[in-house]
Amino acid sequence: MKSNKNSGSLFRLLARSYLLFTLTLLIIVGGIFTLWNHYLNSLYAPSDWMAMLTDQALSEGKYDSLRHYLSNSGDSFGVYDSSGHLVYASTEDFDSFYTQQELSCIPRYGSNILIDSYDLTQHKSNASYLIIRHTFQNDTGEDFVDLMALDQNYQVLFGGLQDGKTSYTPREYQLLTGTRYPNSFLQCASFDNSQGQSMTLLLREALWNEADYLRHYNQSRVIWLLFLPLFLADAGLFIWWLSRKIGRPLRKLNDAVISQSEGRLVRVGECGGTLEIRRIGESFDRFSDRLAESERQRRILDEGRQKLIADISHDLKTPITVIAGYIDAICDGKVPPEEQTRYLRAIQSKAEALTELVNAFHEYSKVEHPEFILHPERTDLCEFLREYLAVKYEEIDLAGFSLEISIPEQAIFCSLDPLQFRRVLDNLLSNALRHNRLGTVLFFDVDVEKNSALVRVADNGSGIPPERIPYIFEPFVVGSDARSGTGSGLGLAITRRIMEKHGGSISLTPHPAPGRSTEFVLCLPLEPQLPPSE
Template sequence: MKNKRLRGSLFGLLVRSYLLFTLTLLLIASALFWLWNSRLDQIYQPPDWDGLLKDPALSAGAYQELTRYLKHGRGEFAIYDGDGAQVYASGGGFDKAYTAEELACILPYGEPVAVDVYHTTQPDGSHRHLLVRTVYQDGAQSPTPEIMVLDENLQVAFGGFGDGRSGYTQREFQLLSSNELFRAPFQTSDGRPMTAVLRVTLLSDAAYQTAYQESWRIWLLFLPLYLGVTALFIFQLRRTIARPLRRLNDAVVAQSENRPVQPGNWSGPREIRRIGESLDRFSQQLAESEAQRRQMDQDRQKLIADISHDLKTPITVIAGYIDAICDGKVPPEEQERYLRAIHGKAEALTELVNAFHEYSKVEHPEFVLRPERTDLCEFLREYLADKYDEIDLASFSLEVSIPERPVFCLLDPMQFRRVLDNLLSNALRHNRLGTALFFDISAGPKTALLRMGDNGAGIPPERAKRIFDPFVVGSEARSGKGSGLGLSITRRIMEKHGGAITLNPHPTPGRSTEFLLELPLASPPSEKDSEP
């Protein structure tokens, strides 16, 4: 039975499962790596200042709502009015007020400007501060940064940032050199000028190490995911391989216990399906063999019963007549009649034993023919000429149709003559006087066909099906003359010739019984065979 669920080979299934399992683990590892990397990115990710500054809640004064833009403690913001007074602060550490000069020292947000501060000590022991303000354009540093040198009193000793100032206060210097604060001016909804001071909190090394170590916990998910995927693949392989193997084992056990095995729609890999389909064929053949064995047992029992019946009848008659003569129960004038009856039964018994002998001989595996290249037409002419007197004395007529050209077949003359004798004797024995016998020969491209029939009583349809079985005769079973082995012997001899004999279910019009004898044609003789 063909399997409807197509699958590949077991090797291919294992390779696909291994590759799919490996790919799944790689995908899990990639997903965990992405989560871990995203977690690390969140550690460095600053607050969304752009979103905060564009949020309508800023101009509306709903500053508390803006705290949602602050992530992971990486920033805070404060709002100052036009006079520099603090209006709102999301966290501590902001000054309560700024002057205009102090606010001007805070780096503007969104402008590509950075201030680097370097502290130096002069030979006279005084301290100076070097401030370098760099402007970046398209990600590149400007070729001429602005430089300003402040003395230890924070007075401008050299250069400047173009604001015209000659000195700075300590607070202004701290704001100027800070890279954590940014200012962003905006207006409220009613037009009042305001300033947002944004503070970026730099992550310390200790905080980074703590966050980095905590991020490794994400990889702990790999173990349960690995176990889950492994269990899923084991379940799938069990379903694909173990179940079909278990069904196959159950079928083999059932077969070994002589329980009927129903053909199954085998699933699983190709090798398991093939074994299952082979088991189905084996079970079917075994069932057929068992049925044939039972039929052979029945035939053997019937054969023994028929042989016993055919032997018992003449032996019983012979024994009865001999006992009657020995006991003096037969008058002297009747003894000759009894002896002739005993002689007749003995001849019938001899004929029956000879038939058994011939049947056993042709059924023996070592039974062989001695074929010769023979013209079937000439062979049949000679046979009918030899049998003509016997046919004529039985008051049967003969109609023959034999082609003039030769039809060569490989025949064992003695055995094929026995075939014709069996068919002819059956026709003479079971038909009334005046029956016509028909013999026709025709040749095809590879075989020759001999039709042998008569227009007599015919064979009943219920017997025609088993006419070639042993001990089956054309008339009532086990009645009349004949052993019922002639046609069985005939079929065996025809099979040994490489041909066949059949009873035509639709005889030629004008005939009641017609046997078809088919023989393979002999190949033409080679030049080597024709040499003297």
């Protein structure tokens, strides 16, 4: 199963999700703070008078388009013609007419003039108003101060502003001291319209007190209420994302477990999700495959058990039927006295075959039992085979078979149970003698390959039918399906089990060497060489 490399472990997913969720919250907070800060800046920022004065729309009389230069703090502007009449006002509280003397009392925009005024009517003196004008020089940094005192009728008592005036009207005084429009700072500027007429622009900047600042500041905090829906949306998005990354594959696994519990063998496949979930899915698929394989093997075992019972019944039934028939014939007097000896010999032969068959069943059940153990000894395989073949030589010769042996002179040590390994050789030799014709040559070869000793037991006889070769080591498999020949069909099954207990194996060579028709290969692990004795 291919793993999704884009998904890591559960810990990494949770850590990454937490960090990403925290980052998005910080982005939300930063965004709201930026919005709040932008709102406060737009609220407290001064109007861009310089940009307004340089805008072409001012001279063209497109005064409404100039409103965007005003801040949100209540700044406004008014336009007066050369005769002092109001032409345009951004708010309705501008005076409709000003004389040239009144306009000259308004500080010019960018003149660096600051006027302070003091009401002296509470003091017992001739002067009722005191005006101090500061003129700042940008190039030198000097501050020039002009002082002027007015009586209650706004007549100049002493000093002056170097404008030659000896008296002021009440409105001139208001315009001069900036009290004409409460809580405002007033400036003026001149410009020419598109017809070449001289126009005056009044710039009125609202002055806020501390209460106004605090009130607008408190109102601006309403923007932070946006955090709650954005937080809920962000949390919902991450919950959905985690549900997709974790919940969906877990639901898929749960559905697979339920299907498995209902007897349906299913596979999860690529379930997605984190590394741990994908590993669970892979483990579940391996479990499902093993369960399917176990179920397949169980069916095979059931079929094998049924076949085993049928084969045992067949193998036992044949000699028992013959024995029972002969005995019935003798007991019923149907056998002449001179024939009874032949019948008894036949009964004896069938009883011996039955005994051999029962012994084979016993050996097979013994080697298949979990408690079947070997008693291995460190043995020179070459010397063992020489002794074995020396004992069997007369039997082989009397059966009309010849023997060719290729056994090295040097010792090859293996861990063998002499009794059980001799049974392996007996089974192979008896099969060769039983199923081949006279004159067949038997071959016994010993060789070493890597860390194993190989014993090849072969013949040049009739061979094994090709259709029987894949099943030759299964129980009750003989040369034909008719089972009419001698033998129980358990010898090779017992041999394979004994070889497995030795840590080795037995196999049938699919393509024997030229001159050989059947060749079994016994593979045994080598024992380490002992150090030479001193």
